[in-house]
Amino acid sequence: xxxxxxTGVSTCRELDLHAMFGPAFADLAPDIALLTPDAVTxxxxxxxxxxxxxxxxxxxxxxxxxxxxxxxxGMDAILACPSRPEGVPVFRVEDPDQAAQMAGxxxxxxxxxxxxxxxxxxxxxxxxxxxxxxxxxxxxxxxGVMGFGFMGRAxxxxxxxxxxxxxxxxxxxxxxxxxxxxxxxxxxRGAFLARTDILINVLPMTPATNGLFDATLFSALPQGAAxxxxxxxxxxxxxxxxxxxxxxxxxxxxxxxxxxEPLLPGHAFWSHPGILVTPHTASEAEPPAVVQxxxxxLDALNAAARANSGRRNxx
Amino acid sequence: xxxxxxTGVSTCRELDLHAMFGPAFADLAPDIALLTPDAVTxxxxxxxxxxxxxxxxxxxxxxxxxxxxxxxxGMDAILACPSRPEGVPVFRVEDPDQAAQMAGxxxxxxxxxxxxxxxxxxxxxxxxxxxxxxxxxxxxxxxGVMGFGFMGRAxxxxxxxxxxxxxxxxxxxxxxxxxxxxxxxxxxRGAFLARTDILINVLPMTPATNGLFDATLFSALPQGAAxxxxxxxxxxxxxxxxxxxxxxxxxxxxxxxxxxEPLLPGHAFWSHPGILVTPHTASEAEPPAVVQxxxxxLDALNAAARANSGRRNxx
Numbered sequence: 001x002x003x004x005x006x007t008g009v010s011t012c013r014e015l016d017l018h019a020m021f022g023p024a025f026a027d028l029a030p031d032i033a034l035l036t037p038d039a040v041t042x043x044x045x046x047x048x049x050x051x052x053x054x055x056x057x058x059x060x061x062x063x064x065x066x067x068x069x070x071x072x073x074g075m076d077a078i079l080a081c082p083s084r085p086e087g088v089p090v091f092r093v094e095d096p097d098q099a100a101q102m103a104g105x106x107x108x109x110x111x112x113x114x115x116x117x118x119x120x121x122x123x124x125x126x127x128x129x130x131x132x133x134x135x136x137x138x139x140x141x142x143x144g145v146m147g148f149g150f151m152g153r154a155x156x157x158x159x160x161x162x163x164x165x166x167x168x169x170x171x172x173x174x175x176x177x178x179x180x181x182x183x184x185x186x187x188x189r190g191a192f193l194a195r196t197d198i199l200i201n202v203l204p205m206t207p208a209t210n211g212l213f214d215a216t217l218f219s220a221l222p223q224g225a226a227x228x229x230x231x232x233x234x235x236x237x238x239x240x241x242x243x244x245x246x247x248x249x250x251x252x253x254x255x256x257x258x259x260x261e262p263l264l265p266g267h268a269f270w271s272h273p274g275i276l277v278t279p280h281t282a283s284e285a286e287p288p289a290v291v292q293x294x295x296x297x298l299d300a301l302n303a304a305a306r307a308n309s310g311r312r313n314x315x
Numbered sequence: 316x317x318x319x320x321x322t323g324v325s326t327c328r329e330l331d332l333h334a335m336f337g338p339a340f341a342d343l344a345p346d347i348a349l350l351t352p353d354a355v356t357x358x359x360x361x362x363x364x365x366x367x368x369x370x371x372x373x374x375x376x377x378x379x380x381x382x383x384x385x386x387x388x389g390m391d392a393i394l395a396c397p398s399r400p401e402g403v404p405v406f407r408v409e410d411p412d413q414a415a416q417m418a419g420x421x422x423x424x425x426x427x428x429x430x431x432x433x434x435x436x437x438x439x440x441x442x443x444x445x446x447x448x449x450x451x452x453x454x455x456x457x458x459g460v461m462g463f464g465f466m467g468r469a470x471x472x473x474x475x476x477x478x479x480x481x482x483x484x485x486x487x488x489x490x491x492x493x494x495x496x497x498x499x500x501x502x503x504r505g506a507f508l509a510r511t512d513i514l515i516n517v518l519p520m521t522p523a524t525n526g527l528f529d530a531t532l533f534s535a536l537p538q539g540a541a542x543x544x545x546x547x548x549x550x551x552x553x554x555x556x557x558x559x560x561x562x563x564x565x566x567x568x569x570x571x572x573x574x575x576e577p578l579l580p581g582h583a584f585w586s587h588p589g590i591l592v593t594p595h596t597a598s599e600a601e602p603p604a605v606v607q608x609x610x611x612x613l614d615a616l617n618a619a620a621r622a623n624s625g626r627r628n629x630x
Contacts, residue, residue, distance in 0.1 A: 100478030101451045104426050107477055111423035115596075121436070124592040127585045129577035131594040136416045137601060161476030162422055163415030262444035270442045277439040279446040281430075286452060 004033035006298055008048040008069075011037055011058045017050055017071065024287035029295050037061070050294065051078055059083040066301055067091060069294050071285060073098065073151055074232060076205035091297050093285040094150050101283035102151050102202065103158035106228060109254040110159055110198050112276065113226035114141045118252075138163035144196030147203040147231065148174065148183070151283070155202055155230075156181055167192055193220035198228065205232035215240040224251045230282050233259030238269070245274045256282045319348035321613055323363040323384075326352055326373045332365060332386065339602035344610050352376070365609065366393055374398040381616055382406060384609050386600060388413065388466055389547060391520035406612050409465045410604035417466050417598040418473030421515055421543065424569040425474055427591065428513050428541035429456045433567075453478035459511030462518035462546065463489070463498070466598075470517055470545075471496055482507055508535035513543065520547035530555040533565060541567045545597050548574030553584070560589045571597045 010017035018036045025034045037058075040046060046062040052071045059065065060083040068090045070078050075092045078084065111117065116132070123130045143159045145152050148170035159166045160180035167182045168174070169192045174183035184192040193199070199221060203209045213227070214237040221227075227250060229236055236255075244250040254276040255269060261280055269275050285293075325332035333351045340349045352373075355361060361377040367386045374380065375398040383405045385393050390407045393399065426432065430451070438445045458474045460467050463485035474481045475495035482497045483489070484507045489498035499507040508514070514536060518524045528542070529552040536542075542565060544551055551570075559565040569591040570584060576595055584590050600608075 097452050097454055097478070100453050104422070104453055104477040104479075105430065107419070107422050108426035108430070108432065111419050115420065115423070117423065120593045120596070121591070123594070124585060127580055129594045131596055134599075134601065136596070136599055137412050138415050138419055139412055158477055162419040162473055163412070164419075265442055270439060276436070278435045279438070279444045281435070281446055281451070284449075284451055286449065 005031040006047045007033045007035065007045050008050055008294070009035050009037055009040060009046050009062065010050045011054050012051055013053045013055050015052065017052070021050065021071070021287050021290060024291045028288060028291045032295070032298075048294070048298065050290075053077045054081045054084075056081065057083050059085055059088075067297055069093075069290075069297070071290050073283070073285070074204055076232065089301075091293070093290055093293050095285040095289035095293065096154075097289055098283045098285045099151055099154035102230065103154040105256075105282040106155040106200055106202075106230065107158045107162060109200070109228040109276070110141075110143055110162070110164060112254065113198050113228075113252050114138065114164075118273075118276070139165065141165075142167065142195050142197045143200065144169065144192055144198070145200045145202065147201065149202075149204075151202045151230075153178075155200055164198075167195060190220055193217065194222065196221060196225060198226045200228040201231040201235065203231045203235065205234060209235045211235065211237055213237060213241070215243065218244040218250060221250070223249060225249075226251050227253040229253065229255045229257060231257060233257045233261065242268060242272070245272065250274075252276075254278070256280055320346040321362045322348045322350065322360050323365055323609070324350050324352055324355060324361050324377065325365045326369050327366055328368045328370050330367065332367070336365065336386065336602050336605060339606045343603060343606045347610070347613075363609070363613065365605075368392045369396045369399075371396065372398050374400055374403075382612055384408075384605075384612070386605050388598070388600070389519055391547060404616075406608070408600040408605055408608050410600040410608065411469075412604055413598045413600045414466055414469035417517070417545065418469040420571075420597040421470040421517075421545065422473045422477060424515070424543040424591070425456075425458055425477070425479060425513050427569065428543075428567050429453065429479075433588075433591070454480065456480075457482065457510050457512045459484065459507055459514045461514065461516045464517075464519070466517045466545075468493075470515055479513075482510060505535055508532065509537065511536055511540060513541045515543040516546040516550065518546045518550065520549060524550045526550065526552055528552060528556070530558065533559040536565070538564060539566045541565065541569075543569045545571050548572045548576065557583060557587070560587065565589075567591075569593070571595055 022034055025032050043061040044064050048067045048069060049059060050069045058081060065085060065088045068088055070092045073092055075090055078090055141164055143164045143166045145156045146169045148168040156166045156168050166180055167184055169184045171186055173185055177183055212235050218240055241253060252274040256278045257280055263269060269277055337349055340347050358376040359379050363382045363384060364374060365384045373396060380400060380403045383393060383403055385407045388407055390405055393405055456479055458479045458481045460471045461484045463483040471481045471483050481495055482499055484499045486501055488500055492498055527550050533555055556568060567589045571593045572595055578584060584592050
């Protein structure tokens with residue numbers, strides 16, 4: 001048996017990552033050995049960890065890690081893990097297919113709110129033919145996307161393609177504005193929210209976004225706005241959302257993420273007529289994309305190491 | 316009072332077009348007089364008719380018509396009207412905003428079927444957290460668009476923007492293939508249908524499309540395909556659709572058009588769990604777009620008349 005070029009460990013509190021990703025590694029990267037923690041005989045030979053929601057001591061056994069890979073776009077649980085070694089880079093999956101999944105799911109939610117599709121479903125159940133009088137044009141429904149990274153960009157482009165005027169909000173100035181979009185930075189959050197009829201959150205979970213969607217934020221949206229929550233459950237102040245729906249300030253919400261997940265039995269979100277609940281299903285990187293991302297990053301780490309050792313040898 | 320530059324008559328069996336479009340004409344084209352048939356004092360001075368579902372004798376009184384305008388994309392009822400004078404051109408509305416409405420509505424229906432959104436709604440009502448295992452990628456869900464005119468093009472482009480592989484079917488060869496699309500002509504209908512998981516119909520109503528969506532057509536789709544009906548009600552063999560859903564050959568359908576409309580009380584479509592019924596609401600040209608279209612065509616008719624009279628004067 002040949003020596004593997006790379007050795008990795010999969011570890012997660014919730015998912016059997018070895019069962020999910022082992023076949024794709026064997027198929028697409030046979031020179032990478034992916035092990036469960038139990039199967040590791042030489043912890044010093046482990047090059048990388050593949051994870052999502054790692055146990056608290058997940059990284060402790062491995063002194064020579066060169067990279068940590070999140071199977072998902074969100075890597076908040078990895079970043080927060082107490083045993084994570086500081087100097088080791090953490091990579092999120094950047095999968096164009098996953099971004100397309102997110103764009104399609106977000107487009108659905110935009111049309112769901114804009115075109116009042118739940119009303120049509122209710123009308124159908126009652127055998128009521130209730131044709132809306134106007135209001136179909138996307139040109140007057142302003143979509144706002146919070147988070148303009150790999151996911152946010154795909155979501156914003158999808159909405160532009162369907163004729164919606166789109167604004168984005170991100171920390172950094174966008175040097176190259178995209179067609180059909182207006183770009184705001186965090187200092188202009190008030191102006192961004194004031195012009196947003198359908199707000200889509202795809203922000204990552206960080207200390208700065210924890211509880212960000214609260215009464216103050218919702219009150220900055222125009223009367224009748226809708227909220228589409230595709231980020232992380234803990235970013236939402238649940239009582240503030242329920243109060244904004246109750247008062248009629250918000251017309252509806254689509255929630256795909258919760259804290260905790262699964263959403264607890266009996267939670268008010270399940271039965272709220274203004275809320276569409278989905279089970280954290282908007283997007284997911286498929287195993288081949290995860291493997292390709294891991295391989296590309298490992299190759300890049302190797303190339304960087306070779307360049308560094310070359311520089312060290314230079315006079 | 317100045318003489319109007321153009322005089323038109325609005326006439327429809329179902330809608331009060333004068334109330335719907337009169338204000339937009341007064342606002343945007345004050346040199347056009349839009350009259351109800353009752354208000355016409357000089358039938359010979361009527362230049363155009365604005366209609367949708369015209370009465371059988373709608374065109375009979377006007378000997379000097381230069382154009383007939385449909386307020387909608389579909390103009391089958393105008394074309395079939397027995398009093399329509401043969402030599403007068405009929406124009407449909409071509410409104411980019413209406414096409415964007417259609418693209419968004421179709422995108423919703425694509426995701427509705429692909430991502431099994433009704434199941435999520437049902438799960439929410441039962442407080443069930445049922446996260447699908449895979450199947451989120453648009454790359455393996457083949458969308459097929461029947462009809463590649465003004466509407467079909469917008470629908471196909473919207474699906475491409477969301478990552479779906481798209482094929483189009485039309486009578487004529489597409490000389491300039493569009494990115495992300497494969498173009499079929501009617502002679503290859505079998506191949507087009509065999510590769511289509513979600514079939515979207517935006518064909519106009521013509522003798523050739525009457526009853527086109529029948530048992531033979533549905534059986535040419537792959538097992539589990541879905542049907543999105545945005546054309547005209549009479550294009551659908553209703554019993555064939557119900558049978559294809561009953562057998563499980565089709566997984567679902569979205570129906571926005573019916574024969575007759577409104578959909579009759581007690582019709583099987585209302586209560587079918589595999590069918591999403593909407594009240595002919597996918598798209599609608601708004602009055603300003605209709606007025607702009609009418610003005611542009613009238614100006615073009617004038618320019619053509621001037622050019623013709625110029626040629627007659629040439630030696």
